Amino acid sequence: MWTRRSFMTLPALAVAPLAQAQFRVDISGVGARQFPIAIAPFRDEAGRTQQVSAIVRADLERSGQFRGVDAGSAALDESARPAFTDWRGRGADALVTGSLMRLADGRVDVRFRLWDTVKGQDLGGEAAAVAEADLRLAAHRIADFVYEKLTGERGVFATRIAYVTKVGPRYTLWVADSDGEGAQVALASPEPIISPAWAPDGNELAYVSFETRKPVVYSQDILSGRRRPIASFKGSNSAPAWSPDGRQLAVVLTREGLSQIYLMNRNGENLRRVTTSSAIDTEPAFSPDGSTLYFVSDRGGSPQIYRMSAAGGNPERVTFNGSYNISPAISPDGRWMAFVGRDGGAFRLKVMELAGGAVTSLTDTQDDESPSFAPNSRLIVYATRAGGRNVLMTTTLDGKIKATLASSRGDVREPVWGPYTS
Structure with a gap:
């Protein structure tokens, strides 16, 4: 499970935002060695304020260590064991699946799992209940988990x-x-x-x-x-x-x-x-x-x-x-x-x-x-x-x-x- 500290909300700035500065991230260039990974759409993320899988994918690609593999449009959750042969056939050495579910108190239950499609292994997964406003932070935390598991170094996406x-x-x-x-x-x-x-x-x-x-x-x-x-x-x-x-x-x-x-x-x-x-x-x-x-x-x-x-x-x-x-x-x-x-x-x-x-x-x-x-x-x-x-x-x-x-x-x-x- 994610610890409470892992998903602690970043402190809000005392000066309320007059507006939010919106960015478009354009990634260019090709690294000599990039890990091919597929980030499947999370189950029930459609219609949310933040598309968690898309944020995770953009974070990993921006790091220069990963190359995104098309995961298609079918949403996959963390509970089902993937067909590893199919994912290897798409060129993915790893796969991230997950789900979002609204809780009775209004928070969102966010779950994910990381799979090694070459060895057919479960590399771990976590879960946390977060406010809807913290879905972007949740996505950055997921990207940090994946980055560290696959590179051995700490990620920076939640900074x-x-x-x-x-x-x-x-x-x-x-x-x-x-x-x-x-x-x-x-x-x-x-x-x-x-x-x-x-x-x-x-x-x-x-x-x-x-x-x-x-x-x-x-x-x-x-x-x-x-x-x-x-x-x-x-x-x-x-x-x-x-x-x-x-x-x-x-x-x-x-x-x-x-x-x-x-x-x-x-x-x-x-x-x-x-x-x-x-x-x-x-x-x-x-x-x-x-x-x-x-x-x-x-x-x-x-x-x-x-x-x-x-x-x-x-x-x-x-x-x-x-x-x-x-x-x-x-x-x-x-x-x-x-x-x-x-x-x-x-x-x-x-x-x-x-x-x-x-x-x-x-x-x-x-x-x-x-x-x-x-x-x-x-x-x-x-x-x-x-x-x-x-x-x-x-x-x-x-x-x-x-x-x-x-x-x-x-x-x-x-x-x-x-x-x-x-």
């Missing part, structure tokens, strides 16, 4: 992302499912909102708001909506980054002249400067163990990525290919650094294997920005420009599978992938 939209003169900070759906407003303002950053426990977002006509770093509790300024010093306050233990933040301040990096406690106290240069130092990012800070500096004549001890010390240059490299994001497993590099006149998403320094360009677009890793380090979300406006995309680390989250609500920018919360 969240935050991002900013600009529609006319109005800026909105949203929190949404990992596929961009179910978005709710965290903050709306006529002034710019930039640089959202999740706290490691997933309960707070730090961001920069210009509502006082200067950049100030705020932290906002997702559950209650309470917010407080944590960096409002003279000059500019920007680029917040949480330490992995959540006890401190790195911020960029101009209080003493040029942009420099400072550390502070999460409550804004105990401010101390960690970079001292005559250059612009910005965009700090912690290593997963908190011992190292990556950042961007033009101290060598052009913007490049450096790293140094989080306690301070002599910086070491990390990027050497090209004359313009910015926006470092370190994978939670510590193996990779995503960043944006300039190729001619194009700004493109790249990834570096930190152990050996090999760099791979992941895109052929022109205006990529703001990369952020999924908490399992297998996907990157970023913003780019397509069709004359900004959109969100995810990509696998080899760049072969991309999903475009095409919003209908203006320009989308500054995405950041949230952590695991349970």
Whole structure:
């Protein structure tokens, strides 16, 4: 059975959504090795507010690890043993079946089962009673179960992302499912909102708001909506980054002249400067163990990525290919650094294997920005420009599978992938 914690409803945002930002997920590319899986329509899911089987299928395909096999239109529930030969004949190595049933208290009983069609084995199944409004979360939990069973790694489909939209003169900070759906407003303002950053426990977002006509770093509790300024010093306050233990933040301040990096406690106290240069130092990012800070500096004549001890010390240059490299994001497993590099006149998403320094360009677009890793380090979300406006995309680390989250609500920018919360 699903535990209660497994299906605990994500806390509602204190600011009620003015509207929900709806996305269309377009998946492109073909991976070299993808597991063929069929997701059969769940019994009695027709007419529901969410089509659970379709959400599970889209989640798995977007991961780049799975290739969907046509399951036909016949609904299959979790109780009947499939005809494995038939499913193998369709090219499916695994099959997911399930059902939805309305309970007397108005909740929906969601059940599923995962089958290995090659070995003819039952790989497990679970059940949970959820509110109708939580069917999308239920689907993401199912996709996480399937992903972990078949890959041995934890899925990320039930996690969240935050991002900013600009529609006319109005800026909105949203929190949404990992596929961009179910978005709710965290903050709306006529002034710019930039640089959202999740706290490691997933309960707070730090961001920069210009509502006082200067950049100030705020932290906002997702559950209650309470917010407080944590960096409002003279000059500019920007680029917040949480330490992995959540006890401190790195911020960029101009209080003493040029942009420099400072550390502070999460409550804004105990401010101390960690970079001292005559250059612009910005965009700090912690290593997963908190011992190292990556950042961007033009101290060598052009913007490049450096790293140094989080306690301070002599910086070491990390990027050497090209004359313009910015926006470092370190994978939670510590193996990779995503960043944006300039190729001619194009700004493109790249990834570096930190152990050996090999760099791979992941895109052929022109205006990529703001990369952020999924908490399992297998996907990157970023913003780019397509069709004359900004959109969100995810990509696998080899760049072969991309999903475009095409919003209908203006320009989308500054995405950041949230952590695991349970």
